[in-house]
Amino acid sequence: MKIGDKIRHIRKANKMTLNELALRVDSDVGNLSRLERGKQGYSSDLIEKIAGALSVPVSELFSSNEPDDTVDSYSVSSIIKKGRKDVYRIDVLDVSASAGDGSPSKDVVEVIRSIEYVPDQARVIFGNRPESSVKLINVRGDSMEGTIEPGDLIFVDVAVSNFDGDGIYVFNFNGDMFVKRLQKVKSELIVISDNPRYREWSISEEEMPMLHVSGRVMLSQSQQFRRHG
Template sequence: MSTLGERIDWAMRQKLKTRKQLAEELDVSVMAIGDLINDKTKKPRNLLEISMVLGVNPVWLQSGIGEPFEGSTDISAYTATEDDEDNITLDVLDIEASAGHGAVNGDMVQVVKQLKFVPDQFYKYYPGITPANIRIINVKGDSMFPTFNNGDLLFVDISIQYFDGDGIYIFTFDDTLFVKRVQKIGRDYCIISDNDDVYKPWYIKPEEASEMFIHGKVRVHQSQKLNFVG
């Protein structure tokens, strides 16, 4: 499968999808899908969306590197091929938000990649999301299973750097970075792992609250499909 068109055609056959079905899910014409399969499209703009619909690794889809279904949620190596200034651009940050016991000295500053989305496709897949407020990171570990799996993408709203009600937050505490569910119980913050058979809840007391810095609140996570976080 040396060409993009061959990889798309192969992935469609694995998912038993016709050109018409794929076109409808992507909101494009059947002719546009045919052009992709026949390698007539010079600068395809919706490879990320195609990878999500077909459930394949977007890096493999774009370049042929790696395995089709291995690491299909890790798109930090994906590079958009369209330079249209009208596209929506999201930053992928150099960070490993730990869903286990925490990542030491985590940082949400360095941008390592940028993903570009066609606006119509972005708002179709991410309704209600303000692009300017969103940064993308990968999650590591199993403490938030089954809500998150290791390698899932987290779409983090960095405009929320305070406790905004119960939800899943990216935060630093005691120089350690976490992705955890946070609840307020009385004056304490209760830090909860969804994999509670292994990871037990713990508390941040009022006198420790100044050591807790919230980087953002998780709005969406992506594995083989999009999942909105409540």
Template sequence: MGFSERLAQAMKLAGFTQGRLAKEVGMAQSSVNKLLKDANGSRKTVEIASVLGVRPEWLSTGEGEMNSINNEGTSSPNHLKVSQSGIYRVDVLDVKASAGPGALVTSDFIETIRAIEYTSEQARALFGNRPATNVKVITVNGDSMDGTISPGDQIFVDTGVTQFDGDGVYIFVFGKTLHVKRLQMQRDRLAVISDNPIYEKWYVEAGDEDRFYVMAKVLLRQTIDYKRFA
């Protein structure tokens, strides 16, 4: 297991998204994204380990125990505590992904504006065994995914997916713009596909690695229809 895999494991157990870790450590979210892609280490290993509640030696080299043990014999970080209420809370984020030309990314940090609560049974039916910390809701702008996702729809995304892991609809940053598009591997190139046929397909080329970051994979769409009577 390399540094990137250990970092991903620690983030998942602590319930940290890339944005939250970046904010607490004081680095750009894109830098955290890079650390999760075959990195050998980071000059902020000690700070990252402290925030995630793991031993810096383990994060850096993989040696020894992952967590420090407190006097009661339990892992010390508060992030690992699990709610006993049986409520599965999904954060609704104050960000809009563009199903069109792309929405300008103006901040490394995304604020939570409210949350949706589900029972554990509802959550399991909707999201499987994904932890609530990985599931977020965002709103879609633009019509390039019309037919699959309409303008104004809310989508549930899995922020635990930070790399292309098979054909599907993803949230990703390309350059300085945030998109929701279908990604499909075609031979040795990643095709970016709009389900609305009036938009042309384009490709993520081999030299675009530093401009392309997967932020999440789309799980579900929620459409709210209003019918006016007066």
């Protein structure tokens, strides 16, 4: 089943009009109508908004199974119960990470337990990394504001367990967890907050044993919601 047909079937199963869907995803009714009829392409941002409005994972919109017309609605919980194996599943990283002052509980809020993608889409986003090496964290602190906004999801390559060139890392230093930019200058690592209100600090060569890298941040995804009515 094509993605436009799938969107239309799930929308109707949820008893949602095209106008209501357009309002929820902040899009033009005509564009959505053409998308459902297969007359127009789509962006990843629009597909994510549509999946959110229909209360299904993005992967469900790309699945080939025919929807059951006797079912009143689709839900995340019902999809999980099916135990589908044709997805690329990313789970929450099993550490507390701070993008603020280092407190392991203050600056992280667990909003999402996992995200599922169809394999082809995951390959475009994450390359050939196996799903076991990609984890996610929901960041609430503001020290990386401008790059990672409060509430964003960050996707972390946990196969990286040491400093591997300048970039943004999730790491533990002397018992505190951080999400910060690391930059090597001579024998030191400079710890940088992209929000200029936070001062940078350094990890000396002698302090390196206190640094434990949990992974390197690959990308972030906004979790901002717009309420329409």
